[in-house]
Amino acid sequence: MKTRILIIEDDPHIALGLEEVLKSESYEVALCNRGDKAMEAFNRLHPALIVLDVMLPGLSGYDVCKQLRAKKINTPILMLTAKGQEIDKVIGLDLGADDYVTKPFGVRELLARIQALLRRIEKPAAESIGKESFTIGDATIDPRTFELRRGKVQEELTARELKLLQLFHGHPGEVLSRDRLLNDVWGYGYYGTTRTLDQVIVQLRKKLGDNGAEPKHLVTVHGVGYKMVV
Template sequence: METPSRPNILIVDDDEAITVALAAFLGRSGFDVRIAEDGRAGLLEVEQDVPDLVVCDVLMPHVDGREFVRRVRARQLWLPIILLTQVGESWERSAALDEGADDYLNKPFDPHELISRIRAVLRRTVRGAAPLRSAERLRAHDLTVDRTARRVWRGDEELSLTPKALMLLEYLMLHPQEVHSRDRLLSALWGFDFASSSRAVDHRIAELRRVLGDSSTQARYIETAQSLGYRFLAPVVAG
């Protein structure tokens, strides 16, 4: 029987202490790993041999992480990219995602959390959902989100959502079938420095369900994973 190939991961980071330790950990976790010492070297690595996924720092000399993402996407390469960032502002992280990153993790991070993110992104890639990140519109059942115009429709009816609820809906639709903890959603949309509790997420989920006509007991779009968080149930397509 042929042995399944190990996913090839490219780590792009100028901190050697991080790359050496992370490469060893990923190797033990079932991945083949290459290292590039900055964004410029990372672009050369991608040009020579496109990896299955890139883990890329944001703050680097020569070519930073966001510029790395822009240049990779400009070449019409939709390989998955996870950014590692120390930036605390949620708008900065949202901008990076808008430019084409698939996910991000704040430094310092738990390597096991990174493994979880890598596997989740690779599963989406296998399912063919990777192009969602580049899509101008997201569709699920009769729900449509226009990411450029920041507008939402259900069928022919345009819906009214607060900006944070729209950001939450977009994030969930970009990561369908995944369970997201309240803490992760707080980090993604409010930032770790947001002075509030996870109830902020619950309030926006309640707003989404009310506007979408969804139900916590018979969910069509957003399911509550008991004691874990929330999951977007419906299949999502670009378009």
């Protein structure tokens, strides 16, 4: 059975171009051109991955992403963002997107990112994500519900954020290189920059309440990577 990808994009030239490229790689492709039709399309098609544009009629890509994650749908989301709009990427990741590609993008980059996201869901959930709750600082993380609780604050976690937190928790005080974090969480062969990792770390610090000028828990080790300070 072919892997089905749902493209939510209102520009017909981009949508048809993506469809042609993905079909040439033996994916099954479905198209949706409105944000307010995205949930209906998802429920009908049950895709393995969603390619989601930010600017859409009806509902924005941000709203679609938020809607999907609110319903505990963990299907990987690859967002298409405008060139140079750093805030687009940060907001998308904060709302639960797994990765992003900046327009205009190369076919090779797009395919590599899609393949990396799909590899993440090939492993059974029991193998890829542990079930035991754990704490970092005053935050309690529950892998069964993908939730982080800090006092009265409750935050939703993406599968990638959860995996990063589990990795840090399992190696307290150890400096984990950016390459190792990308390989362990994004997968070997990930085609992209460490900037994606850095932006996810920023979002995790916010959720941990650790986003001051000098983070206490997820600390940057310049030129190497990050470590979790106990």
